[in-house]
Amino acid sequence: MGMALLLAVAGFCLVGILIGRGLRPTGRPLTQEFSQGLPSGNFPEVAAYDHVTGLPTRRLFGTLLDQAIGRAATTGRSLALFVVELEHFQMVAESQGLANSNMLVRVQAARVKGVLRSTDTVARLRQDQFAMIADNLISHEEIAAIVDKLQATVGLPLTLDGHELFLTCRIGVALYPQDAMNQTELVEQALRAVKIAKSAGQTVRYVSPPVHAAAHEPLPLAS
DSSP: OHHHHHHHHHHHHHHHHHHHTTTOTTOOOHHHHHHSOOOGGGOOOOSSBOTTTOOBBHHHHHHHHHHHHHHHHHHOOEEEEEEEEETTHHHHHHHHHHHHHHHHHHHHHHHHHHHSOTTSEEEEEETTEEEEEEEEEOBHHHHHHHHHHHHHHHTSOEEETTEEEOOOEEEEEEEETTTOSSHHHHHHHHHHHHHHHHHHTOSEEESSOOOGGGTTSBOOOOO
């Protein structure tokens, strides 16, 4: 009887230890696994905010984009969704190690966020990809100015452990209501624009490219 009770207590303690460790055989907590350098296509969506940059993750981003679209529909102003993908990030991250790659992401996240107004939104979609929502826009010229600032800011040198690094980016731009009327289609359009830019060797791709003559004209109103 005493031996059976002892075994039951030991089993209960073991289950408690496994639960405390997130049911991971390695004993690493979930937050630590989240921080490991996962492939860009497997960036987990287990939290609303990315613990490396403090930015919203894709899980929260859809809600924020829905809210921005609602504001744009109310005000009649256009909204721009920018997807910024860092070039060769995976290669740089692997060569620099986890600590430095996290620092690199923090710096680039701060740079991207610094391009926009305080009322605009920046999120981290995956390891090498940021999304930016800029609403209350008036002209294509405003959008082009943001693109230029993004390219210049991301391209600034960054020194890690005495090594000067340079990163570039590719940008996809989708507009509401011109290119899509809901957040799912708008994100898909912007991601597709980035993919086309990469395959075509371009640094920026608009879903609906503004013609030069119309660059300074007002954007159409959202209905």
